[in-house]
Amino acid sequence: MAKTNFQFEKRQRELAKKRKKEEKLRRKQEGLPDDTPENQEPAEGSEGTANDDAPPAVPAA
Structure with missing residues (x-):
C-alpha cells in the first residue's frame, strides 16, 4: 500500500x-461584498421579503 504524503497535502491546504x-x-480593496454567508447583510428594502406571512419582530425595550 502506498504511503500518504502528508507534506504534499499540507502544502496544498496552505496554498x-x-x-x-x-x-x-x-475583493475588499475593490469594494465588493464578501461571498461568505455570515458576512452578508440583507439589502435595504428587502426586509420581510423572505417570509411575508410572519409578523414583524418587536424589539424588547
Missing part, C-alpha cells in the same frame, strides 16, 4: 488558504 486570503483582500 488554498493563501489563495482564499488574497482573493478576500482583493
Whole structure:
C-alpha cells in the first residue's frame, strides 16, 4: 500500500488558504461584498421579503 504524503497535502491546504486570503483582500480593496454567508447583510428594502406571512419582530425595550 502506498504511503500518504502528508507534506504534499499540507502544502496544498496552505496554498488554498493563501489563495482564499488574497482573493478576500482583493475583493475588499475593490469594494465588493464578501461571498461568505455570515458576512452578508440583507439589502435595504428587502426586509420581510423572505417570509411575508410572519409578523414583524418587536424589539424588547
